[in-house]
Amino acid sequence: MTRHFFSIRVAVFSLVLGFISVALAEEKPVATGSPLAVVRVNGTTQAYDFFRPWGKKPAASKRALGAILPGNKVLVTAEMVANQSYIELEKAGSGEKVAAKLLAVDYEANLALLAPEDPKFLEPLSSLTIAGQVKTGDRLDVWQLENSGTLVATSGLVTSCEVGRYALEDYGYLLFKITAALQYRENSYTVPIVHDGKLAGLLLRFDPRSQTVESISLPVIQHFLKAAADTPYRGFPRAGIQFEPTRDPQLRRFLKLPPDAGGIYLSNIDANTAAAQAGLQKGDVVLSVDDQEIDPDGNYTHPVFGKISINHLISTEHYVGDAIKIKYSRNGEIKETTATASDRPPQSYVIEPYVYDRAPKFLLLGGFLFQELSRQYLREWGTNWQKDAPIKFVYFDRYQSEIFPSDRGRIVFISHILSAPSTIGYDQLSYLIVEKVNDHVIKSIADLDEALKTPIDGFHKIEVSDDPKVLYVDAHTVEADTTALSKQYGIPLTSRLKE
Amino acid sequence: MISRLIPLLLGVLFFHTTRAQPGVSQAQEIRKSLVRITCTEQDVDYKVPWNPGAVGGGVGAGFVIEGNRILTNAHVVSNNRFLTVERQGDPKKYVAYVKYIAHDCDLAVLDVENPDFFKGSSPLPLGGIPEIETVVSAYGFPIGGDLMSVTRGIVSRIDFQPYTHSGIDSHLAIQIDAAVNPGNSGGPVMQGGKVVGVAFQGYSGDQAQNVAYMIPTPVVKRFLKDIEDGRYDKYVDLSINYFKLVNPAQRAALKLPDDDRGIVVTSVAAAGSSAGILQPGDILLSLDNVPIASDGFVELDNDRIEMTEIVERKFKGDTVVFQLLRNGQPVTAKVKLKSAWPYSMQANSYDTPPRYVLFAGLLFQPINRDFMAAVAIDDLRTRYYYNFYITEELYTAHPDLVVLSSILPDPVNTYLGQFQGDIVDSVNGKPIKVLDDLASALAENRDTYIIQFLGGGRPAVLERSVVEAARKRILDRYNVAKEQNLANPPAR
Numbered sequence: 001m002t003r004h005f006f007s008i009r010v011a012v013f014s015l016v017l018g019f020i021s022v023a024l025a026e027e028k029p030v031a032t033g034s035p036l037a038v039v040r041v042n043g044t045t046q047a048y049d050f051f052r053p054w055g056k057k058p059a060a061s062k063r064a065l066g067a068i069l070p071g072n073k074v075l076v077t078a079e080m081v082a083n084q085s086y087i088e089l090e091k092a093g094s095g096e097k098v099a100a101k102l103l104a105v106d107y108e109a110n111l112a113l114l115a116p117e118d119p120k121f122l123e124p125l126s127s128l129t130i131a132g133q134v135k136t137g138d139r140l141d142v143w144q145l146e147n148s149g150t151l152v153a154t155s156g157l158v159t160s161c162e163v164g165r166y167a168l169e170d171y172g173y174l175l176f177k178i179t180a181a182l183q184y185r186e187n188s189y190t191v192p193i194v195h196d197g198k199l200a201g202l203l204l205r206f207d208p209r210s211q212t213v214e215s216i217s218l219p220v221i222q223h224f225l226k227a228a229a230d231t232p233y234r235g236f237p238r239a240g241i242q243f244e245p246t247r248d249p250q251l252r253r254f255l256k257l258p259p260d261a262g263g264i265y266l267s268n269i270d271a272n273t274a275a276a277q278a279g280l281q282k283g284d285v286v287l288s289v290d291d292q293e294i295d296p297d298g299n300y301t302h303p304v305f306g307k308i309s310i311n312h313l314i315s316t317e318h319y320v321g322d323a324i325k326i327k328y329s330r331n332g333e334i335k336e337t338t339a340t341a342s343d344r345p346p347q348s349y350v351i352e353p354y355v356y357d358r359a360p361k362f363l364l365l366g367g368f369l370f371q372e373l374s375r376q377y378l379r380e381w382g383t384n385w386q387k388d389a390p391i392k393f394v395y396f397d398r399y400q401s402e403i404f405p406s407d408r409g410r411i412v413f414i415s416h417i418l419s420a421p422s423t424i425g426y427d428q429l430s431y432l433i434v435e436k437v438n439d440h441v442i443k444s445i446a447d448l449d450e451a452l453k454t455p456i457d458g459f460h461k462i463e464v465s466d467d468p469k470v471l472y473v474d475a476h477t478v479e480a481d482t483t484a485l486s487k488q489y490g491i492p493l494t495s496r497l498k499e
Numbered sequence: 500m501i502s503r504l505i506p507l508l509l510g511v512l513f514f515h516t517t518r519a520q521p522g523v524s525q526a527q528e529i530r531k532s533l534v535r536i537t538c539t540e541q542d543v544d545y546k547v548p549w550n551p552g553a554v555g556g557g558v559g560a561g562f563v564i565e566g567n568r569i570l571t572n573a574h575v576v577s578n579n580r581f582l583t584v585e586r587q588g589d590p591k592k593y594v595a596y597v598k599y600i601a602h603d604c605d606l607a608v609l610d611v612e613n614p615d616f617f618k619g620s621s622p623l624p625l626g627g628i629p630e631i632e633t634v635v636s637a638y639g640f641p642i643g644g645d646l647m648s649v650t651r652g653i654v655s656r657i658d659f660q661p662y663t664h665s666g667i668d669s670h671l672a673i674q675i676d677a678a679v680n681p682g683n684s685g686g687p688v689m690q691g692g693k694v695v696g697v698a699f700q701g702y703s704g705d706q707a708q709n710v711a712y713m714i715p716t717p718v719v720k721r722f723l724k725d726i727e728d729g730r731y732d733k734y735v736d737l738s739i740n741y742f743k744l745v746n747p748a749q750r751a752a753l754k755l756p757d758d759d760r761g762i763v764v765t766s767v768a769a770a771g772s773s774a775g776i777l778q779p780g781d782i783l784l785s786l787d788n789v790p791i792a793s794d795g796f797v798e799l800d801n802d803r804i805e806m807t808e809i810v811e812r813k814f815k816g817d818t819v820v821f822q823l824l825r826n827g828q829p830v831t832a833k834v835k836l837k838s839a840w841p842y843s844m845q846a847n848s849y850d851t852p853p854r855y856v857l858f859a860g861l862l863f864q865p866i867n868r869d870f871m872a873a874v875a876i877d878d879l880r881t882r883y884y885y886n887f888y889i890t891e892e893l894y895t896a897h898p899d900l901v902v903l904s905s906i907l908p909d910p911v912n913t914y915l916g917q918f919q920g921d922i923v924d925s926v927n928g929k930p931i932k933v934l935d936d937l938a939s940a941l942a943e944n945r946d947t948y949i950i951q952f953l954g955g956g957r958p959a960v961l962e963r964s965v966v967e968a969a970r971k972r973i974l975d976r977y978n979v980a981k982e983q984n985l986a987n988p989p990a991r
Contacts, residue, residue: 244957248914254947254960267956282955386879395883402954425745459752466890467765468742469779472752 027154027183036151037128038143038192040090041066041076041100041114047083050377051416053360053369054493059085064190065145066114067199068127074114075221076190077202078105079167081112082356089116091125092149104228106235107346107354108171110204110216111224130225131198134218135304136161140178140200142213143192144185153194156180156213163309164214166204168354173236174217174305174312176201181211223316234320237341239311240273241266246285246296255285256332262295263287263329264310270401272348278326278339287334288327289313314341350404351375351397351411358499361445362415364491365452365460366422366473366481370434372445373397373411390431409443414464418489422473422481432464432471446497529689530587530647532623534561534569535640536595536609536685539581545873546905548853548864549980554580560639560686561609562694565622569609570719571685572699573600574664576607577849584611586620587647599726602849603734605664605699605714606722625716626693628800629654629673637679637698637711639686652677652711659805660712663700666868667846668734670811671804672712679711688713717812725814732815735836737807738771739764741783744793753782754827759793760784761824762806769892770991771839776832782824786810810836840991841894844868845885854934856983858941858948859966860907860973861915861959863923865899865934874904878920880954897922898991899933903952907977911969915959921952935985 041064046056066074066089074089081087087100098121105112116122134140141153156178164175178193193201193215201215227235243264246252257263263285269275280286287293289310292300299307318324322341327334346352355376363370371377375397381388396403396411414432417423434442438461440451452460455475462471486494536559542552559575561584569584576582576597583592593616600607611617629635636651652675660672675688679698688696696713725731741762744750755761764781767773777783784790786809789797796803810819813836821832844867853870856863864870866885876882884893884900893900901923906912923931926940927949941948948966950959973979 244917245914246957248960250947250960250962250965251914251957253962254949254958265957391879391883391886395879398879399954422748424747425743425749457752459748461752467740468763469765472746472749474748474751477748 027152029150029152036092036149037068037126038092038145038151039066039068039074039122039125040064040092040145041074041080041190042088042090042097043080043084043189044086045081045083046085048355048359050360050371050374050380053362053371053496054491062189063186064188065143065192066190067192067202068122068125069113069199069225070127070129072115072119072122073103074100074116074122075192075199075202075225076112076114077167077204077216078107078110078112078356080189081105081114082107084357087114089114089121091121092145092151096121104224104233105357106224106227106233107356108166108168109173109220109224109236110167111202111221113225113228128192128194128197128199130222131195131200131218133304134158134161134176134195134200136306138195140176140180140215141194142178142180142182142203143194144182146185152185154180154182159212161217161305161308163311166216170353172309172311173220173316174308175204176213176215176217178213178215179211180213182206182208182213219312219316223319227319235343235345236315237318237320237322238273238344239314239339240270240275240344241280241286242268243286243298245298252296255329257285257329261287262293264294264296264298266328268401270344271405273344274324274339274342278324278337280326280328280337280339281330283330285329286310286326287329288325290325291327350400350408359496361496361499363445363448363452363495363497364418364482364486366478367418367420367426367485368414368423368462368471368473369416369418370412370445370448371415373413373433377415393431409447410445412442412445412448418485420481420485422478426471429468429471432466434462435465436463437461445495449495449497528692529623529638529649529687532563532620533587533638533647533686534563534571535585535587535645536561536569536571536575537583537585537592538576538579540578541580542578543852543869545853545864545870548855548862548984549857558640558682559684560682560698562623562638562685562687563617563620564608564625564723567611567614567617568598569595569611570697570723571607571609572664572697572714573602573605573607573849574699575685576600576609577602577664582609584609584616586616588619589616599722599731600850601722601725601731601733602847603662603665603668604670604718604722605662606697606719608723608726623687623689623694624692625719626690626695628657628715628717629690629695631655631657633690635675635677635688635690635695635713637675637677637683637686637688637713639679639683639698641678641680641682644682648683650678650683652679652709655710657715657802659807665846667842670718670734671715671808672718673715675711675713676709677711678709683711694719721812721814733838735810735813735815735817736771736839736842737773737777737810737819737834737836738768738839739773739777740766741795743795744782750793755782755824760790761793762791762795766890768839768841768889769895770841772836773834776834777821777823778825780825781821781830781832783821784824785822787819788822838990840989841889841898843989844888844894844900851987852984854984854986854988855904856934856938856941856985857907857973857979858982859961859969860909860912860977861903861918862905862907863901863934863937864904865901866922870904876902876904876920881920881922884922884953896930897932899931901931901934901937907973907979909969909973909976911961911965911973917956918950918952918959921954921956923950924953925951933988935988938983938985 043062046059049055049057064076064080066076088097089100090097099117100114103113138158144152160177163172191203200218204214244267246263266284318341320343324339327336352374355374378385378389412434437451460473539556541554544550544552561569561571564570582595584595593611595609595611598608598610655676656674659669662668683698686698687694698713701711742765761782761784767777797806818833818835903918931937948961
């Protein structure tokens with residue numbers, strides 16, 4: 001197994017240096033008559049090693065520029081705080097530092113809210129109010145700090161507002177695309193973007209070749225801040241649907257849709273989601289949401305942003321608990337229903353789409369390392385994980401709502417086999433999915449731990465979905481084997497049943 | 500351990516040679532029976548399946564065997580359009596043709612119409628398996644030389660090896676340390692005046708030096724026996740997966756004595772010989788009364804060799820008898836052997852033009868190994884279905900994995916691009932198991948064709964009036980010679 005380290009996708013700042021000459025022309029120092037409304041954020045992150053789940057990877061430090069908000073809070077990207085071991089705030093001018101605590105984080109929307117441990121720390125500084133509105137054609141300023149603490153603003157034009165991918169593969173929200181020439185500065189993990197001195201976005205990524213900044217958009221920030229006021233934090237509603245366009249005239253005639261109307265074809269509905277509970281079915285064509293007509297590509301007309309994806313209306317304009325009115329066509333018959341907006345935490349998936357700040361569960365039995373399958377584990381294969389990781393796992397991850405429509409629980413699998421007396425003859429096996437242990441169905445590492453308490457005739461019977469189908473381990477000797485192995489391989493911990 | 504091994508080594512087939520160089524002729528008896536084969540071949544074009552493919556050629560070797568026949572490698576004469584054979588000392592080129600070809604063991608028998616060709620030749624006798632560490636001589640026309648070349652080497656290993664020509668079969672092979680090169684393919688490897696093997700594959704220089712393989716005489720004799728009835732029936736297979744029983748806890752839990760005997764059946768292919776006879780969990784103790792060791796090996800001809808070799812020497816319709824333990828009870832099981840057709844999907848195919856159906860500019864093709872090599876399919880589901888076709892028995896629902904492989908753009912299909920690379924599940928509600936099902940569903944006289952792909956996305960809808968209006972336009976614009984080829988479906 002090739003060893004790769006996962007690194008969070010960040011702005012491509014390392015390439016920016018070549019563009020300094022261009023960048024300088026558009027930069028201007030910001031007059032600092034009033035105290036700064038930004039603060040440096042220093043973080044030390046240390047991710048768990050999903051290939052060796054008893055340990056963590058090397059620590060890495062990150063520097064960001066947080067936006068100070070009213071109420072003693074600092075807004076940064078979630079990438080900045082993922083797997084954090086320690087976070088501190090640092091005043092740009094004085095270098096004064098204080099430890100920070102995390103108030104709320106949303107990895108899907110890539111936003112996090114921090115507060116200083118000492119509430120007086122931010123008092124001498126000012127705060128950023130939230131901008132009123134941003135639209136295509138507006139000029140925004142990207143704020144960066146010089147080493148000296150001087151605030152530098154790079155001005156850029158908003159060229160489009162559209163729904164696009166955020167930091168994680170499956171999550172898309174409204175993005176502002178801004179043409180601006182940035183130069184590299186060390187606080188690259190979060191850079192505030194302002195409109196008339198008010199917070200309008202946070203930098204998500206920058207492409208130096210096209211000089212395009214993609215910014216977390218204002219409505220997404222507003223949604224996050226509003227949701228973060230509630231405890232527990234419940235993020236952005238998710239519709240739980242997959243849809244396809246209905247541009248094809250032959251398809252439209254088949255679906256008995258009028259030629260000039262809109263609508264999206266529901267190709268899949270996740271179980272236990274708002275859409276499923278509202279009675280929507282695969283094959284329905286959704287015509288409008290909240291009386292907003294949907295065009296055949298899945299866009300509606302937003303009063304400020306123009307045509308944007310319906311995802312924005314459902315996920316960002318709505319909050320968890322809202323009623324969403326849906327008009328749809330089923331076999332040519334027009335129907336209406338109401339869905340209750342709900343969020344979908346990563347733990348509700350069979351294969352979790354991301355695992356941050358939580359330790360992977362595992363259990364070492366003799367030389368067998370058992371783990372729960374998550375995409376975080378698959379990401380250990382590196383940026384090309386979708387091609388390089390075991391194809392069966394990638395397939396299960398991608399199509400999990402189709403393959404596991406009901407309560408499958410977690411997929412427990414043997415991720416690695418350490419050579420040991422208990423694994424003689426088993427050492428060539430790899431990535432076996434565990435179905436049952438000692439006749440108990442296994443849906444989690446905790447299930448496994450429980451099942452191991454009742455060996456059959458002195459043996460643990462491990463049933464796996466692939467060949468060789470059944471493995472046996474001597475229940476009397478395996479504990480000693482595990483202890484010996486943990487010494488031999490220097491493994492500090494032989495199981496973690498809880499996160 | 501599985502009974503058919505997916506090849507692990509990337510062999511080089513010793514066939515194509517284009518460069519001529521002067522050779523040194525030595526008066527040797529073998530010269531009279533050695534044959535130089537020149538093959539003009541034509542590839543198939545999976546991307547544009549109605550097109551004839553590129554023409555190429557090469558030189559290989561063969562030798563005369565009894566009955567005025569020539570034995571050579573299948574890969575020397577695969578996809579041939581024109582074959583000539585020559586013997587040293589006779590300036591004439593004779594036209595030859597393939598009489599029998601066995602892609603699964605890389606052997607072929609050629610006939611020559613003009614009996615003059617064989618005048619003065621004497622059929623080479625077949626010997627047995629040479630001893631390890633003994634010297635053998637390989638004859639052929641390496642690097643395209645017109646004259647015979649001889650190299651000597653030492654027999655260094657006798658074991659199962661993947662046969663690169665089919666890409667999926669493994670049979671007995673003999674490893675020799677000898678300089679064997681392209682152009683040696685099909686040539687005899689001799690010891691004591693007898694043929695002990697047919698040179699056929701090796702490694703490229705960056706993988707291993709001076710390691711070559713020959714097909715041993717048990718494989719050759721099996722091929723010649725198989726074709727005695729005028730037909731080649733292919734290798735037969737148990738079509739099971741088995742697992743070695745060497746783990747002490749596993750043996751104890753299965754209540755097996757500590758006698759290093761027995762293997763456990765882990766899966767039985769529904770399309771194979773053992774279906775309904777062997778069961779997962781059966782512990783196989785002996786095969787045709789030969790004890791099976793816990794690592795799956797048997798003692799045969801004073802050698803330890805994989806159990807599979809017993810089956811390898813049998814023919815379609817033969818039976819093997821297992822003594823086994825099922826739920827602790829002794830059971831005798833008789834398996835009547837046949838070939839396992841699903842494996843052919845993951846094997847290289849030769850001598851058959853691609854099957855396809857073109858409809859409304861949509862090109863539908865069944866997946867096989869050559870198709871996957873020629874057409875880059877990125878679709879995760881399709882790659883999964885190809886990779887797990889055998890192990891997950893996906894062939895039961897879809898003996899052909901019919902994919903929409905490419906689209907000839909036209910207004911009729913302009914909104915269907917998303918389906919490229921997807922596997923067809925049904926047409927008008929009828930399941931598509933093989934390509935012929937698709938062809939007949941699309942030939943039905945109806946107003947609308949509803950094509951559903953695996954995964955349950957939206958259907959592709961095609962209206963007959965629109966399709967008919969586009970038909971000639973597409974054929975003309977894209978120079979399509981023929982809208983479908985359903986000939987030569989694989990045996991199932």
